[in-house]
Amino acid sequence: MPLQEEDTLAVGFGPMLLAFAESWYESGLSKLSVFISDIEATDTAKLTQLRDSARRVNLEVSLKILAAAENEEPDWKRIVEPFQFIIYAAETDDWGELRQLQEACIAERRPMLPAVAAHGLGWIGPLAEPGGGGGWESAWRRIHATVVPKSRDQERISSTAAAVLTNVVVHQWQKAGREDEELDCRKQCFILEPETLTGCWHEIVPHPLVTGYEFARQIQAPELGRILEISAEPVAPDDWFAYFNNLTSEVTGIFHNWGEGDLIQIPLAQCLVQPVDPLTAGPAQLLPAIVRSGLTHDEARRASALAGLEAHAARLLPLQLAGLPQYLQESVSVGAGSTAAEAVGRALRLCLEQKLAERLQSRRQYVRRIAWTEAEDVRCRYYLEALNITGGEVFIAAGEPLLGFSVVWVCSGTSWYVSADLSFTLALRSSLQKALDKAESAKIAPVIEEDQGARAAMIPNGEPMDYPSLTQEAVQNLKQSSAALAVFDLRSESFLGEGPFVLYGVILKEEEEVL
Structure with missing residues (x-):
């Protein structure tokens, strides 16, 4: 069913709400309903002037202004219920109102598109809708801190920048009304650099701290034996390259950077990856860069990307393994791979490196x-x-x-x-x-x-790398050494989405240690 103008409610306050009203009328639309959430910060006289100016061209122009009573908290569910589409336009760094509005819209099954100016940036979306992946809060947690200019943190965006943002919002609303067009704002975020007035759409992966994540599941011995036996065709280089490339963005990616850059490529190929920290509340802070080498560029690229996934996932361990004591959480090594055998094998290799480091500190070799x-x-x-x-x-x-x-x-x-x-x-x-x-x-x-x-x-020749055999032999070897082994499925699809790689966590304890 196509959207009607009277089915749409604009919520917000201040110059951003005024800019939206101006863009709405200038696009040829006539009927506008607004809910002003902060009357004192909004020039209502200017709002009516915009209506009057538009009415000189189109006599059907109307403006309906709603607002909560003084000292009364808005009942957002009741406010949005009569409408079919909600737009939020404001310049604010207080996310409480936007969070409450989004919760009401999800509960009432009303799509909501935010246009926000904050921390020296302007952004739109993603569209919040039932099952839509976290909306603006996922975006805020995905935007990298390097994008947010600290020097302009307290500055207000210009009227020109506000007009650019709200024009994009109106255009998205018009596309939504046509139904046959794919919306840019669905699972994407438009980020505007207010000084240069340049911007583009960036994909937003739903953030696990917004949409939820699964707890890690411990793999018991019989099941471990079965999953380690599973072999699979190697993921084709074109496929894994495309997957990791999609994770990489200097603005909103799980990887801030992934590539050779200025690294010297002789005698070994080298590749750098810099993942972001999923635990930061937003904007996302960067984790330390990781460099991996290999005999070929493909090998170095794949090795660095897997290390980036492992570093990113390791930050979520305290949440996914909340039932384990902290000393055990800190003992977990994370491995990524195209099969469970590769992921567990890589995690085991990291465990051995940790054990070796402990031994080197304790006695002469x-x-x-x-x-x-x-x-x-x-x-x-x-x-x-x-x-x-x-x-x-x-x-x-x-x-x-x-x-x-x-x-x-x-x-x-x-x-x-x-x-x-x-x-x-x-x-x-x-x-x-x-x-x-x-x-x-x-x-x-x-x-x-x-x-x-x-x-x-x-x-001996180590090729081809047979992780199923290597990992199964390693498990048997650990049994003979009376070492304690615990393996956890980190349910990576809950925070990375569907993809060709899985993540496992491994704890390795020696005989005298308790697991």
Whole structure:
């Protein structure tokens, strides 16, 4: 059913409400109903002047002004009930009124489109409607703090900027009335830079602290065995690239940035990701940037994006795991992957790195040098050749196994790098990558057990990366080591929406620790 002018109510106050009324009449519309929520801040005489000016062109122009009685709180449900479409226009940083109005509109099943000026910005939408994904509050929590100019936080927007915003609102209302057109304001937010008068629409992913999230679910042993067996076709590069690219926006994205930027791409490709913090009340603060490297650009891009998802999801753990004691929440490592096996495997690898860091702080490490006879793994072979060129002779040593997993040390120049991983090859790869990336080296060099001599070893091929087998073997290995393992499905679809990747949390405790 097409919208009628008399079915629409504009709520708000101040210059923004006046600007909307002017845009409404200038577009050729005639009947306008307004509810003024702050009479003192609104020039009602100017409002009637706008009506009178429009009436000189069109005698059918009318204006109906509503307002709550003095010292009376508006009954928003009663106010919006007679209308079919609600518009909110105001310049304010007090979200209480807008939140109450939206709740009333959702309850009465009335779509509401806000046009707000606050904190030096102007924005419209998203359209709030039943099941619509959180409306303006999701937008405010998604807009990055870097977009909100602190220097203009207390400034009011100009009348020209207000006119631009309200013209866009009227245009969206007209599109809504035609029914056959897709609305820009549905699941999108228009953000206007008031000084340059430039703006565009940005997609808004519903925010979990507005629309809700699911609690993490612990996976019991029988089910864990089943989900780790599931293998799937790898997500095609074009598909995962498009997915992560859609998550990236310097204005409203889950990732503020994702790309190579100015990073040096030799000897390894590198990619940076900077996720946002989902716990901030708005605007969204940025988390620290993460850099990941790889043999190819695709590998580095995928690795950095998965690390970005993991960092973003880790901030929600206190909410999703609210039933766990804080010391256990802090022990959870988050893994992302295209399958449960990959996600759990990545989380396990992070757990091993944490356990290794704890061991390095507690006691001196003793290692035995490795004289490798053959490198079947193409990545290790390339990393070793690159290190020999850039850093001189490379020494490899085996450390004391960690919960039955390989610990491999690499010495390049005067620095030692160490990793624990699901296999010897993966541990060696990781240490070699750290050396090439010049990541933080071990603070205390290990003691080489010279009396035992070098151990001859072959570097097995680690390709293809078979996460189902690796992760299942790791679980069995942990059982033999009497380690305690807890795995949680983080129900990522509740805060990331549908996508090709899943997120799992893992807690790993040694025998003497309680889980």
